[in-house]
Amino acid sequence: MMKKQMTFKPTVLFILLSSAFSAQALHAETALSEPDADIQLKTVEVKGNKTAAKLGTEKIRRQKLDEYLIQDIHDMVRYDPGISVTEGGRAGSNGFAVRGVDKDRVAVSVDGLAQAESRSSEAFQELFGAYGNFNTNRNAAELENISEVAILKGADSLTAGSGALGGAVLYKTKSPKDYLQDGKNYYIGLKGGYSSKSSQWMSSTTLAGRAGNADGLFVFTRRHGHETRNHGGGADTVLDYTDENSFSYKGVARATPDPQNTASKSTLVKLGYHFTPSNYLSGVYEDYRQDRKTDELSNLFSYISQDKRLRNDVSYRKRTGLQYENHLENGPWDSLKLNADKQQIDMTTMTWDIPLKENIQGRNTEVFFRRRGLYQNLNQFQISAEKHADWHNISWDTSYGAGLSKGKYRNSNLEYFALLFYPDILGSKKDTNEFLVSTENKKQHIYWDNTIRFGDKVKLGLGARYDKVNMNTLESDSLTPNVKRQLVWQNIWDKQASFKAPSYSASLDWNIVPSLTLQSKYSTAFRSPTTDEMWFFFPHRDFYVQPNPDLKDERSKNIELGIDWHGKWGNLKLSGFRTRYKNFIDFVYIGGIQHETLNSNGDIVKESWISPTYQNRNRNNAVVKGLELQGRWDLNSIGLPDGTYTNIAASYIKGSADNDIPLNALQPFNAVWGIGYKHPGNRWGIGTNLSYFARKKAEDTSRAYDKPNEPWPFVKHSRNVFLVDLIGHYQFGKNVSLRSGIFNLFNKKYYTWDTLRSIREFGTVNRVHNQTHGGIERFSAPGRNFNITLEAKF
Incomplete structure (x- = not known):
């Protein structure tokens, strides 16, 4: 009877709190019991003193994600001066910027699965991204599913493979063992929160349980909110100015963000079974969808055509996978993992052009609809193993493995006119012609990484990896006829490319004295060109993009030196780095060219006009140098109460490409100083x-x-700024905690550099008035805002 009562009480609390947080109704019966048999665990000896953390590596664990009220990737890197978020306009963000590079040059993975490319060919961005008809951003991860984030700064393809030129962001999802420890057979976690900067409500439920040899995890999260507010809101700016073509700029000069409704839903399920204490098989299902519905009042064309333009940008990711784990007391590995995963990522934009009320012309009024999608599917298999060995005063940790994957990149286009009052009646044929060549790639890699410790004085790291990437274009009957004809003629149809890249890493830590460590690191990375960079083709007389199937893969080399002072009082690290990029790919104007073309009769003819022509080409090199400072001081070491602390972080970075061309992705100097108390x-x-x-x-x-x-025209709005944030929490008993924070406490008005460099001079979206910069207020950062979460754990 006592056992039933103890099981019933948490269940009642769970139902009550689920209702309070407005979580989705959940009906489940969970059988939780003690393990069938005692499991003899291997004894692990933990030895004591603080050691220096790896150069260029930071891990953000679940506790810190909760303590800092982190709701998105902007919050995640708020207090890390060495990394920022690349802004992507209406549809969200476009990955990260680290050490002078961004987007696809900073690798992003979830449990070892590479996330979607941004299709960031500058040619594609200039043509289609500039009009907002494609969702060209990188997909995001639901942070409530994450147990740990590793941020790597500097070249590191040994860890992350292709794309880690400037660094990598590696997400690790939660697992049942994160919650089922110390003999606990169940876990119930409920969280709800509100963020004022976007009026976002969040609710999340985490359940974990063990029954016999089986265990499982369920995480369900929902968010709904609005556009991110700029500083102080404010009224629209209405300009009387028009250019020589009499185009009104009222839209781009809009001072307030466009109205937007955002919603996301995420589900993570993991189920596992221990066949023996040393053999474990688990499966994972992850599903995440984010919708951003925007009334695009700032769109240039909406004010030229006097139509109302509505958008819905959808980011969707689904993943299924199996993992087998094996542990050996003696053998070629201590632990072995086999992973097989399938991932689907869809980035879609839907557009509706609806006449304003005063422009409706009766029952025959038409609405224009467009849907364009980018689809990236991935099948991946990986094997990895770890082994530890000791010989007298020497210890050796080694990890090794291999992987192979197959990815397919597709796109779609659908557009037509329909009657406003009779949407089933079409006013035109459906146009399904595509703009991009579909492609596929096959990737293989093998790696070996080692850490050798010589007593307490010296730690040596040595690692190597070899990658092979094969890509090819796919035939399609849906391409625009003219584009398809030119592709066949230029021998880009069914084209193939191959890249082979070795990557290396070497590091040496020398403890001069127990509290002082000198550190050094050398590492390399590569990025194979995206399929768009190689094969994107746009034969237009006003903006001609020529493909370049002869592109080389980008390379980077990173050298880093550091000194780490540490002890019971805390730690302080100063490091300097130099990263050299080779074969940097950029979108280059190559001149006005009179092109030859293949007409519909199959004849080669020379066009009668000269087209401004662009092409993706390799630069020779770029160099970035910088200094980073990080430290924490536990102030009880000088007699203040236990739990009092202060920390500091700062980053200074400079660099340029060939001929001293500045790199816009470099962040200006920034620093964070914090002080606080934790009971x-x-x-x-x-x-x-x-x-x-x-x-x-x-x-x-x-x-x-x-x-x-010529400097970036919007840089003049960049200013020095000091921001003050307050964060606190209170624990009610042992089960419920309240966390809250006030950000930009003194309501400073400012523009982040990542936002300013995202503003376009060309196109119809993410723009201001080019001459007067009317509408720049729309891009200001939020003013004073707050965040609050309430969490219960059982």
Whole structure:
């Protein structure tokens, strides 16, 4: 009877709290019992002193994600000066910027699965991204599914493979063992929160349980909110100015963000079974969808055509997989993992052009609809193993493995007119012609990484990896007829390309004295060109993009030196780095060219006009140098109460490409200083962080690769700014905690550099008035805002 009562009470609390948080109704029967037999675990000896963390590596664990009220990737890197988020306009963000590179040059993975490419060929961005008809961003991960994030700075293809030129962001999802420890057979976690900067409500439920040799995890999260507010809102800016073509710029000069409704839903399920204490088989299912519905009032064309333009940008990811784990007392490995995964990522944009009320012309009024999608499917198999060995005063940790994957990249287009009042009646034929060549790739890799410790004085790291990437175009009957004809003629139809890349890493840590460590690291990375960079073709007289199937893969080499001072009081690390990029790919204007073309009769003819022509080409090199400072001081070491601390982080970076061309992705100097107190029993805590962002100097920017001496026009809005944030929490008993934070406490108005460099001069979206910069207020960062979460754990 006692056992039934103990099982019933948490269930009642779970139902009550689920209702309070407005989580989705959940009906489940969970059988939880003690393990059938005692499991003899291997004894693990933990040895004591603090050691220096790896150069260029930071891990953000679940506890920190919760403590800092992290709801998205902007929050995740808020206090890390060495990394920022690349803005992607209406549809969200476009990955990360690290050490002078961004987008696809910073690898992103979830449990070892590479996330979608941004299709970031600058040619594609200029033509289609500039009009907002494609969702060209990288997909995001639901952070409530994540147990740990590793941020790697500097070249590191040994860890992350293709794309880790400047670094990598590696997500690891939760598992049942994160919650079922110390003999606990069940876990119930409920969380709800609100973020004022986007009026976002969040609810999340985490359930974990063990029954006999089986265990499982279920995480369900929902979010719904609105557009991210700019500083102070404000009224629209209406300009009387028009250019010589009499185009009104009222739309791009809009001062407030476009109205937007956002919603996301995420499900993570993991189920596993221990056949023996040393053999474990588990399966995973993950499903995530995010919708951003926007009334695009700032769109240039919506004010030229006097139509109302509505958008829905959808990011969808689904993953299924199996993992087998084996542990050996003696053998070629201590642990072995086999992973087989299938991943689907869809990035879609739907557009509706609807006449304004005063322009409706009766029952025959037409609405224009367009849907364009980018689809990336991945099948992947990986094997990895780890082994530890000791010989007298020497210890050796080694990991090795291999992997292979097959990816397919497709796109779609659908557009037509329909009657406004009778949407089933079409006003035109459905156009399904595609703009991009579909492609597939096959990737293989093998690696071996080692860490050798010589007593407590010296730690040596040596690793190598070899990657092979094969890509080819796929035939399609859906391409625009003219584009298809030219592709066949230029021998780009069913084209193949292959890239082979060795990657290396070597590091040496020398403990001069127990509290002082000198560190050094050398590492390399590569990025194979995207399929768009090689084969994107757009034969238009006003903007001609020529493919370049002869592109080389990009390479980077990183050298880093550091000194780490550590002890019971905390730690302080100063490091300097130099990263050299080779074969940098950029979108280059190659001149006005009179092109030959293949007409519909199959004859080669010379066009009668000269087209401004662009092409993706390799630069020779780029160099980035910088200094980073990180430290934490536990102030009880000088007599203050236990739990009092202060921390600091700062980053200074400079660099340029060939002929001293500035790199816009470089962040100006920024630093964070924090001080706070956390009760030793974690009953409550409070902290403040002071952040400083230096302005971006005009001479450190460039307008374009072919206009290196012209600064980025919107850099003049960059200013020095100090921001103050307050964060605190209170624990109610042992089960419920309340966390809250106030950000930009003094309501400073400022523009982040990543936002300013995302503004376009060309196209119809993400723009301001080019001459007057009317509408720049729309891109200001949020003013004073707050975040609050309430969490219960049983």
